[in-house]
Amino acid sequence: MYAKTNTDNAALIYGMRPIFEAIESGKTIDKVLFQKGLQGELFKQLFYEVRQHKIPFQYVPLEKLNRLTRNNHQGVVAFLSAIEYCSIFDIVPTIFEEGRAPFLLLLDKITDVRNVGAIARSAECAGVDAIILPLNGGAQLNEDAVKSSAGALNKIPVCRHSNLVEVIQFLKDSGIEVVGVTEKANHALYNKDLTGPLCLIMGNEYEGIAWDYLRHCDDTITIPMVGTIRSLNVSVATGIALFEVVKQRNPVKE
Secondary structure, three states: OEEEOOOOOOEEEEOHHHHHHHHHOOOOEEEEEEEOOOOOHHHHHHHHHHHHOOOOEEEEOHHHHHHHOOOOOOOEEEEEOOOOOEOHHHHHHHHHHOOOOOEEEEEEOOOOHHHHHHHHHHHHHHOOOEEEEEOOOOOOOOHHHHHHOOOHHHOOOEEEEOOHHHHHHHHHHOOOEEEEEOOOOOOEHHHOOOOOOEEEEEEEOOOEOOHHHHOOOOEEEEOOOOOOOOOOOHHHHHHHHHHHHHHHHOOOOO
């Protein structure tokens, strides 16, 4: 059973059997909403599959599910993903095999859909090889995100992983320098050599980069500012950082 919502512009699946079959058929599911207090053998089987496939889930009141669809949802609603996700563990070796220096972007719990879309658009224009997202806590990449990205989210590989510390360590072990862009850094973006294998980490506008990720960075850099407002919109900050990499990797010849 499928429906469309006007609020998220994303395809919905509702009902336990249809969601179970969607998972089994390999459809990419962005998130599953379970009614609070849901019980029963079929629910247990579905919940097990959701956990096994590492699909983000949330318990919500019945009223929220009823707002999403008036059909018989049986206490479960799922959002079909607007994009297909990749694995960074597969992408990195391929980039090196092609003889290129990886250029990656990791976004730490950026929740605004339009910011993520704008970042993806800048990333695609800057030649980023892949965007890495957390499995939980970030924006839902629905049709609004794809529209905000001007279609970039369907052109650039997007990777979603549950353990970003493990991902960061994998990148470092692969010879990729992991650099956090944060106002807490001691030196400026423009003084940093960004020409080698690189992954930039951008944090959300409220908390910045989580300490768990920041402490695993090889280095941190900041964007110098001279005005009285000491912060930038995260999509603007990301664009500045990305195109400094482009500038360094592709110097203009006079």
